[in-house]
Amino acid sequence: MKISGLLIFLFFSFTFKLSGQKTGIVSFTPTIEKKSMMINKPFNLDSISFQITNLKYYISDFSILYKGKLVASSSQKYNLIDFESVEKSQFTVNFWENLPFDIVTFKLGVDSLASISGVYEGNLDPMNGMYWTWQSGFINFKLEGISPNCLTRQNKFQLHIGGYQAPFNMMREVVIPVNHKGKNEIIIELNLETLLAYMFKNKIFNIMSPGQKAVSIADFFPTIFSIK
Amino acid sequence: MKTFILAFFVVFIGYISQPDSLFEYPSYFPEPSYNFKENILDSTKIRLGRILFYDPILSKDNSISCASCHSPYNSFAHTDHSLSHGISDSIGNRNAPALFNLAWQDKFMWDGAINHLDMQALAPISHSGEMGSSLSEVVSKLNDSPNYIKLFYKAFKDSTITGAKVLKALSQFQLTLVSANSKYDKVQKGEQTYTEQEKNGYLLFKKNCDVCHTEPLFSTYQFASNGLPVDSTLNDAGRWKITARKEDSLLFKIPGLRNLSFSYPYMHDGRFNTLKQVLNHYTSEINHMPNISRELKEQKISLNSNEKIDLIAFLLTLNDPDFVFNKKNHFQTF
Numbered sequence: 357m358k359i360s361g362l363l364i365f366l367f368f369s370f371t372f373k374l375s376g377q378k379t380g381i382v383s384f385t386p387t388i389e390k391k392s393m394m395i396n397k398p399f400n401l402d403s404i405s406f407q408i409t410n411l412k413y414y415i416s417d418f419s420i421l422y423k424g425k426l427v428a429s430s431s432q433k434y435n436l437i438d439f440e441s442v443e444k445s446q447f448t449v450n451f452w453e454n455l456p457f458d459i460v461t462f463k464l465g466v467d468s469l470a471s472i473s474g475v476y477e478g479n480l481d482p483m484n485g486m487y488w489t490w491q492s493g494f495i496n497f498k499l500e501g502i503s504p505n506c507l508t509r510q511n512k513f514q515l516h517i518g519g520y521q522a523p524f525n526m527m528r529e530v531v532i533p534v535n536h537k538g539k540n541e542i543i544i545e546l547n548l549e550t551l552l553a554y555m556f557k558n559k560i561f562n563i564m565s566p567g568q569k570a571v572s573i574a575d576f577f578p579t580i581f582s583i584k
Numbered sequence: 585m586k587t588f589i590l591a592f593f594v595v596f597i598g599y600i601s602q603p604d605s606l607f608e609y610p611s612y613f614p615e616p617s618y619n620f621k622e623n624i625l626d627s628t629k630i631r632l633g634r635i636l637f638y639d640p641i642l643s644k645d646n647s648i649s650c651a652s653c654h655s656p657y658n659s660f661a662h663t664d665h666s667l668s669h670g671i672s673d674s675i676g677n678r679n680a681p682a683l684f685n686l687a688w689q690d691k692f693m694w695d696g697a698i699n700h701l702d703m704q705a706l707a708p709i710s711h712s713g714e715m716g717s718s719l720s721e722v723v724s725k726l727n728d729s730p731n732y733i734k735l736f737y738k739a740f741k742d743s744t745i746t747g748a749k750v751l752k753a754l755s756q757f758q759l760t761l762v763s764a765n766s767k768y769d770k771v772q773k774g775e776q777t778y779t780e781q782e783k784n785g786y787l788l789f790k791k792n793c794d795v796c797h798t799e800p801l802f803s804t805y806q807f808a809s810n811g812l813p814v815d816s817t818l819n820d821a822g823r824w825k826i827t828a829r830k831e832d833s834l835l836f837k838i839p840g841l842r843n844l845s846f847s848y849p850y851m852h853d854g855r856f857n858t859l860k861q862v863l864n865h866y867t868s869e870i871n872h873m874p875n876i877s878r879e880l881k882e883q884k885i886s887l888n889s890n891e892k893i894d895l896i897a898f899l900l901t902l903n904d905p906d907f908v909f910n911k912k913n914h915f916q917t918f
Binding site: 471472473474475476477481482483484485487489490491492493521524566567 | 619622623697698699700701702703706707709710711718719720723746747748749751752755826827828
């Protein structure tokens with residue numbers, strides 16, 4: 357009797373869930389001074405010309421909150437955002453229809469547990485080019501490009517920001533306050549101008565390992581995301 | 585009751601899913617540190633890993649395999665070569681270490697740069713002075729091979745080859761490289777006895793070496809400076825490069841001492857060809873640098889020539905020909 361009651365409860369819960377939930381899309385879009393940034397397209401910032409050729413990063417534990425309570429989250433703990441294509445710069449979450457939310461939060465990077473636990477399939481597969489080969493650890497954020505202002509080989513800049521061990525743990529928490537009614541699309545802008553200006557001003561054009569230079573870049577992460 | 589039966593069945597399946605026959609070690613060995621639950625050993629995966637290990641397809645120009653620098657007859661080291669070799673006759677800056685008892689290690693490479701066996705193969709595959717390729721390039725080549733597609737399907741029940749599957753298969757084979765049947769082991773098991781010379785060597789070993797080269801694995805697998813002067817042609821700072829901590833300067837991984845007859849030359853840069861040279865270093869050639877290991881700082885190793893011979897006699901009891909010449913570890917193709 358108890359088992360049949362439980363089954364009826366589960367049936368109605370599932371039916372209710374199907375009617376109340378929608379699949380929403382979280383998409384990321386990079387911007388430079390409010391203009392959309394496209395991979396391999398020339399840009400100017402404070403009269404410095406450059407092109408970004410590769411921009412990828414990990415988003416972990418993506419969550420949407422209302423009054424401190426979780427209302428939606430990504431089904432995948434780790435999402436890899438890659439601006440090579442639109443499809444790779446977004447992921448899905450389950451939204452409750454018409455439910456408001458006031459916080460979008462996530463971590464930029466991969467946690468230390470995944471960094472020491474061996475190899476994973478999917479988004480964390482080292483085949484994605486987001487895992488260092490000469491030492492262990494994920495690259496949390498990869499920004500590559502060219503600029504005549506970079507006096508480096510082939511005028512390239514390459515920022516590979518990663519590392520999981522103190523004092524060079526590069527994962528950063530991002531918390532974005534918002535005021536939204538339930539909607540099925542969230543567009544998160546990555547505002548690159550402050551980070552790029554810092555890079556050009558300080559001539560930090562190559563980061564390939566955890567260290568103080570990488571920390572100075574990672575410390576931008578909590579403040580460069582906003583909701584459109 | 586049904587729940588209990590189901591739970592019992594799940595536990596039972598879990599128990600039998602890791603066949604003991606694929607990974608055996610003596611009772612006096614510690615528990616392995618490798619998490620087998622995340623990569624349960626399976627004979628088809630081990631075979632696949634073994635084929636990959638011996639296949640130069642892992643290198644950019646299909647010329648270098650893992651076995652090129654980790655030969656089974658040298659206890660998976662590279663005898664006669666002080667530094668590793670790579671594609672286009674390139675030469676690396678470290679001595680290829682012997683590969684055995686990897687399930688008991690959680691840091692790999694001489695500087696501990698790699699934190700998990702599954703990730704270790706990425707380093708040589710990608711290094712320009714070793715295989716000069718990339719994991720994605722390797723996966724692409726394997727996906728073009730009908731033989732490999734079949735093997736991966738057989739092993740993983742999925743014909744799509746991924747980087748993770750390649751690395752897990754390589755780990756599977758390497759995990760089975762257990763060296764535990766040397767004379768030392770046979771003495772431990774009561775099957776043989778030491779000679780008087782070996783017995784004396786064992787006492788000297790316990791007094792002078794055991795604290796870093798701890799039985800029965802003959803290493804703590806930690807990092808230490810053993811007072812080797814820096815080779816100015818390499819300027820290798822060891823673990824400092826990985827941790828960026830000054831106190832880790834010139835620290836290298838303490839190697840296991842099994843199979844020394846098969847795996848010379850010795851040290852991270854292969855500078856010593858004989859065990860006698862190694863013992864001479866520890867007794868009279870140590871460079872007392874600031875961060876030399878506490879053990880070497882506190883206790884000077886003093887051995888006369890007879891004692892050195894006795895100690896070497898004991899070290900030779902750590903040779904494991906059953907491991908080195910075991911055909912199950914040797915070359916395998918499709």
